[in-house]
Amino acid sequence: xSKHLPKAxxxxxxxxxxxxxxxxxxxxxxxxxxxxxxxGKPLSDAVVLIDDERISAIGKRGEVDIPADAEIVNAEGLxxxxxxxxxxxxxGLILPGKMQAxxxxxxxxxxxxxxxxxxxxALDAGVTTIRLPGEHAHGDMAVKAAIERGDYVxxxxxxxxxxxxxxxxxxxxxxxxxxxxxxxxxxxxxxxxSRGASWVKILISGGIATDGGGIAQPLMTPEEIxxxxxxxxxxxxxxxxxxxxxxxxxxxxxxxxxxIEHGYFLDRKILRKMKKQGTWLVPTIVVSQPATExxxxxxxxxxxxxxxxxxxxxxxxxxxxxxxEEGVNxxxxxxxLPQEPNDGTNATAREAQYYVEAxxxxxxxxxxxxxxxxxxxxxxxxxxxxxxxxxADIVAVSSDPTRDIKAxxxxxxxxxxxxxFLNNASK
Ligand SMILES: [Zn+2]
Numbered sequence: 021x022s023k024h025l026p027k028a029x030x031x032x033x034x035x036x037x038x039x040x041x042x043x044x045x046x047x048x049x050x051x052x053x054x055x056x057x058x059x060g061k062p063l064s065d066a067v068v069l070i071d072d073e074r075i076s077a078i079g080k081r082g083e084v085d086i087p088a089d090a091e092i093v094n095a096e097g098l099x100x101x102x103x104x105x106x107x108x109x110x111x112g113l114i115l116p117g118k119m120q121a122x123x124x125x126x127x128x129x130x131x132x133x134x135x136x137x138x139x140x141x142a143l144d145a146g147v148t149t150i151r152l153p154g155e156h157a158h159g160d161m162a163v164k165a166a167i168e169r170g171d172y173v174x175x176x177x178x179x180x181x182x183x184x185x186x187x188x189x190x191x192x193x194x195x196x197x198x199x200x201x202x203x204x205x206x207x208x209x210x211x212x213x214s215r216g217a218s219w220v221k222i223l224i225s226g227g228i229a230t231d232g233g234g235i236a237q238p239l240m241t242p243e244e245i246x247x248x249x250x251x252x253x254x255x256x257x258x259x260x261x262x263x264x265x266x267x268x269x270x271x272x273x274x275x276x277x278x279x280i281e282h283g284y285f286l287d288r289k290i291l292r293k294m295k296k297q298g299t300w301l302v303p304t305i306v307v308s309q310p311a312t313e314x315x316x317x318x319x320x321x322x323x324x325x326x327x328x329x330x331x332x333x334x335x336x337x338x339x340x341x342x343x344x345e346e347g348v349n350x351x352x353x354x355x356x357l358p359q360e361p362n363d364g365t366n367a368t369a370r371e372a373q374y375y376v377e378a379x380x381x382x383x384x385x386x387x388x389x390x391x392x393x394x395x396x397x398x399x400x401x402x403x404x405x406x407x408x409x410x411x412a413d414i415v416a417v418s419s420d421p422t423r424d425i426k427a428x429x430x431x432x433x434x435x436x437x438x439x440x441f442l443n444n445a446s447k
Pocket of ligand 1: 153
């Protein structure tokens with residue numbers, strides 16, 4: 021190879037290599053307790069060494085060699101957990117009410133800017149990875165690219181691009197046509213994948229936020245669901261299905277859908293089937309529970325929306341309890357911005373707290389916010405736990421979250437890829 025390269029080019033390459041080495045940074049987080057998300061004893065008074073973007077060593081203080089030029093991040097007495105992951109976020113979310121009225125004529129450019137600001141906010145909530153199951157106008161892809169280039173800071177983004185709605189269904193608009201039938205849906209799925217979507221989002225039943233069909237109604241046909249799943253999987257993309265319906269979910273699970281979103285009315289039988297098939301559930305329980313009602317009042321949700329939300333809440337809660345009992349794979353997601361103020365904390369921390377209230381141990385809830393989403397994304401080799409070789413996506417909290425999940429309410433330090441974005445370590 022090299023004999024085809026002119027000498028000048030070799031020089032340029034050598035200089036590039038040298039400057040890359042000079043840029044590499046070493047940091048050491050010192051003095052914290054490292055939580056073992058596999059349930060083992062925490063490592064106290066630890067050193068976590070970070071070379072550039074990844075963790076290079078974890079051990080007791082005194083047992084890890086800290087290079088002389090390493091930047092020391094003091095986290096004395098704090099508890100380190102993996103950066104959290106929120107698997108159901110819409111950066112451009114608009115909910116019915118005052119917000120919808122205020123943003124009625126939002127241009128795609130203005131939407132992209134709002135999405136960028138919302139992405140940055142996720143980091144402050146300790147969320148270093150998000151999955152976007154359905155946005156508009158592809159601002160998500162622009163934000164993702166800007167973050168990956170390093171032009172802007174925000175969480176790691178896995179996106180489904182625009183969601184696939186059917187005419188008259190959830191997410192559609194009265195009188196307008198959307199993708200219908202296997203061929204149109206396959207085409208739309210491929211378009212999103214070609215723009216960089218690693219997930220495809222289908223809306224297979226009704227939902228809370230629109231009047232497009234009842235929540236329990238299986239609106240998308242088995243032929244349509246099967247076609248999308250087959251087309252997506254051929255490209256290595258995964259499929260998320262918005263579903264509150266047992267009937268629709270039954271078809272989706274058979275078709276090989278990777279995750280069921282919300283799952284409002286799912287019964288024990290279908291949850292058992294999901295457990296057997298390894299289908300993921302992303303509960304988004306904050307959207308329907310009493311403790312988070314002030315959020316909806318604050319954004320001026322109309323009466324019909326609050327009614328629909330409250331009437332769904334009891335079934336949704338029972339479903340979550342049953343899913344936990346049955347051991348269904350659960351990955352945390354909120355359907356609100358990760359950082360959205362809720363019940364004295366943010367949506368992500370409150371969602372995890374709800375999981376414990378519904379029957380998970382604190383450790384299970386912490387896993388649902390870290391390693392489980394990483395597994396759902398197929399990214400567990402890079403993120404989801406604090407291990408040598410993985411990205412240094414690290415959050416520090418002030419107490420042990422495996423004893424009390426409310427520890428997630430007090431985020432002290434947020435690091436993503438070795439860079440510190442929030443540091444209240446000595447608060
Ligand atoms: Zn959603």
